[in-house]
Amino acid sequence: MDDLVGTQAPARRLTDPDEAIAALELALPGLAALRLPCRRAINWSVLEAELGAVLPADYKLFCESYPSLVIGDFLGVGGPVPGFEVRWVHGARESLEIVAEWCEEADLAVPLHPYPTPGGLLPWAGSTQGDLFLWSTGPAGPQEWTVTVASRSSAWWHYTGGAVQFLADLVGGVLEPWALPQVRAEVIAR
Template sequence: MIDDLIGTQTPMRCITDPEEAIAVLERAVPGLVEHRRPVPAVLDWALLEEGLGTTLPADYKRLAEWYPTFALGDFLLVGLPEPGGEHYGLRGIRDDLEGVIQDWWDADMSIGLRPHPAPGGLLPWAESNEGDKFLWSATGDNPQQWLVTIASRNGGWWHYEGGAVQFLAEYCDGTLEPWALPPVDPEVTPC
């Protein structure tokens, strides 16, 4: 079974409120607030979600409404859709699914985890400049309960049982152990 092959980290408390998760991230990455939009962006989530065939997690959606795409520590790129550019975001996700993630599956490097839209399939939401992928394991009908799945460039795979925004906060503040990842500098650069 796949779960026997992959480690899992569980936060002390899962943050389910998207606004609270963003506040925790803003505390972990103080410079992030400088890039916050004055009002939340209006994004065409229907276009993205219909194109992917699934609803996306609420914390990620709220992060995209408040922030543009940004990099953390010149290492981790958090790609977020932009108003009016949702079709580009969809194309980027599809390219990732048809490219790297499918290649991992074909080469038997994904430890049995399949790309989306397979049941429980991997859906990318961020990447590092060294080839690490940050994904969701899209298991079940509730995206708020999807596992964050990390695929490090050196072959290490692991899950995190919190949302993507909480993962970012705990990765930056050192709360979670960055298995197979380097520590990240919480300096933020808008992209």
């Protein structure tokens, strides 16, 4: 039986993308050194048209500012590469097949569904152990999307902040890492 462990909320939701990035750089001291010298020119309009959804501004800024990363030798997060935006969408769609299987197998009081179902789950990161980090999409728009964690151990939980703030709070020890290991404040480019 799968388990919805619960919901964690930030003390204050960071809605400004620059503020969320600053919080992540504070939680991950080595991150600032990996910041790209120039922001990557990702064609978000092509990607979002192909995906059928506008992505959150904090994630876009993260993807434009850093290479793909592995945090704490556990959590991999990255984004589209300029010129390969459609390939990123195809990868997301493949991940959605896994999300669909997990949602179908989950025995949760309130069923979850993959994107593009309204309010559906859309993956944005994964762990080296097969855990998924997803946006809970919603009609209020991408700046209001929250995070859902689907752990390989069948525990599901929610975080009511954005993706970048989630990373900062997880690495910074603000969150209980329910069904996840403690994530060390180490980062490498991959």
